[in-house]
Amino acid sequence: MRSTISKVFDRALMLGVLSACMAFGATHSAHGQLREGEWVLSTFNIRYDNPSDPLTWVKRRDEVAKIVGFYDIVGIQEALPHQVLDLAQRLPWMSHVGRGRDADGGGEACPIFFNAAHWELLHSETLWLAKDWRTPGALHPAADLPRTVTVAWFHHRASGKRVRVYNTHWSHVSEEARAFSAQLIASVDAVHGTDATVVLGDFNEEAGEPGREVLAQSGFANTYDRAGARCRPSFPTYTTFQPEGSSGGPRIDAIYVKGLTTQWTCVDEIIRDEVFISDHLPLHAVVSWSPERE
Numbered sequence: 544m545r546s547t548i549s550k551v552f553d554r555a556l557m558l559g560v561l562s563a564c565m566a567f568g569a570t571h572s573a574h575g576q577l578r579e580g581e582w583v584l585s586t587f588n589i590r591y592d593n594p595s596d597p598l599t600w601v602k603r604r605d606e607v608a609k610i611v612g613f614y615d616i617v618g619i620q621e622a623l624p625h626q627v628l629d630l631a632q633r634l635p636w637m638s639h640v641g642r643g644r645d646a647d648g649g650g651e652a653c654p655i656f657f658n659a660a661h662w663e664l665l666h667s668e669t670l671w672l673a674k675d676w677r678t679p680g681a682l683h684p685a686a687d688l689p690r691t692v693t694v695a696w697f698h699h700r701a702s703g704k705r706v707r708v709y710n711t712h713w714s715h716v717s718e719e720a721r722a723f724s725a726q727l728i729a730s731v732d733a734v735h736g737t738d739a740t741v742v743l744g745d746f747n748e749e750a751g752e753p754g755r756e757v758l759a760q761s762g763f764a765n766t767y768d769r770a771g772a773r774c775r776p777s778f779p780t781y782t783t784f785q786p787e788g789s790s791g792g793p794r795i796d797a798i799y800v801k802g803l804t805t806q807w808t809c810v811d812e813i814i815r816d817e818v819f820i821s822d823h824l825p826l827h828a829v830v831s832w833s834p835e836r837e
Contacts, residue, residue: 646680
């Protein structure tokens with residue numbers, strides 16, 4: 544059932560709700576309360592502010608903020624500086640890290656938003672998905688735009704455990720650049736110890752393609768692959784803004800984990816003015832700490 548959020552839930556409810564979906568007056572609920580030890584990751588390409596889109600940013604930014612605010616740690620892609628500011632102003636209980644991909648810090652960013660009451664930021668940095676990966680604005684020769692990964696280390700206040708989170712948006716034109724991006728992330732991850740690691744992103748390719756296969760071979764588990772944890776047998780993540788015919792779209796957004804167990808995963812289908820609030824669906828996964836890191 545296609546669904547839309549039509550009420551603004553107060554902050555107390557947000558902390559306990561996994562997803563709140565309302566379909567043109569008929570409530571459809573496929574969620575429950577978080578159990579002890581569980582928390583929620585999300586990845587969401589919010590679509591850059593394009594005035595030509597069927598739903599402009601000004602009309603959809605409140606709904607985007609509502610869905611980001613439901614979760615513990617959220618990786619966002621395609622966010623321009625003013626979009627990051629708009630979300631931050633609407634989510635005062637969340638902090639964020641990340642910078643734009645251009646050399647001057649402007650342009651699209653991959654910020655990580657997180658609930659600051661539950662997570663303490665230990666360190667963060669932005670890396671460019673290129674050979675000179677610490678140079679702002681660096682470009683892979685096969686890509687037509689700079690691409691980045693935002694990296695953040697967090698301390699979980701409740702459990703005392705640490706998690707490292709990568710949030711990225713890979714090239715839409717080059718398989719070679721995407722494979723390089725995966726190899727860079729896997730290499731950086733291999734030299735750092737922590738209780739768990741997460742890769743959030745819009746990968747611009749589906750599971751099994753070269754870049755994402757690098758992540759799989761490096762020990763990352765795709766939360767979608769745990770079939771028993773899915774809200775339904777299959778779902779897309781890239782849909783365009785149009786709900787009609789979107790069920791067969793590609794699944795190019797994903798959440799990869801190490802040291803975490805997937806309990807539930809789904810997409811949120813939020814509609815305003817008869818269209819989705821982005822051309823991608825926000826994807827979330829309820830996770831718990833694994834007994835020991837594999």
